[in-house]
Amino acid sequence: MTNSFSILHVAEYLKRLGLKISQVDRSQNTIELTFRGEQGQWHMIAGIHHSGNASKLMLIVPQIGIISEQKRLECLEALLAVNYRIAMGKFGLDLTDGEVRLEESIPLADQKITFEQFRLAFSALVQTVAIYHDLLHRITDGDQSPQEALQACENEFFAQAPDESDFGLTASMAQVTETPLQTTTSQDQEEPPELDVNEVLEEVARLLGRHTE
Template sequence: MTAQIFKTMLAFFEQDEWTIRQIGDQPILQMSFEGNHGKWQCFAHAKEEKEQFLFYSIFLSKVPAEKRQALAEFITRANYGLMMGNFEMDYDDGEIRFKTSIDVENITLTPKIVKQYVYTNVLMMDCYLPGILSVIADEVSPKEAIARIEKR
């Protein structure tokens, strides 16, 4: 099997002039992104055998154990209205990430499609990041944090 998904995602990041680093010999690229509300790590993963492209934005701090229930509510409320992508939290270690993915089994992945999934991802992370931070800081309830974000 050729590494077509990896080649396509690599082509996008090079054309769009991202600073990227491949993780060993794996079909995974790592990069940073800085939005209006913070900076975080991103990973692009080509799953050739499953014919999938995945892109993750990962919040740099782990959610403290005592805040995970509130963040789980925040994430559930955020995910409810999202059309593309979703937030995830590892309840064991507190990692929060936003994932966009596409199954490319019957389509040809292009740099334009990669761009759509990458920029949707980082824009959603940037949009919801103030809410994540405010819930962690106990400034507002998860419900109020989502209401503030989604009324914009």
């Protein structure tokens, strides 16, 4: 079966959302997005993985945080609680270096995913990062229990959530660039464009409002 759904289709979906893309790598079937907001700067990687006739879309947010020996069990307890709460995505831990990342793997039925399905999955991960970006810090440095840290993250987010009456991302934000297949040095690359996560969250609020109607 021909793998008709490619990373360029994902790029087009992101473009329709009005989002800037830092990098498209056709050789690796990946796209990198860079966000900057109250959460600081963070990245998301979208990729298409083909294996025989099966394909899946991978959405990965690396380096959410680092879990060291300090309050390790409390941090793991909090992440497990979040995994139980959220409908899409899961937090995972790299045991070699303690890196925490957020991931979602979506099997592609008939080798494709619709724009609406992609938009809901993408928005869900953005919202999860926005809510829980400070979770581990609250436990390790703020001396909060896992339950207290979870409650504080959720209360703070929903108290500051964008007004659902203020919709959308502007089309003027859309920009897609394709990198050449050969390796380029960091000096040769321009500073990647960044996304304002608050603007993305306005779109998340709109989607959640539509989804519950």
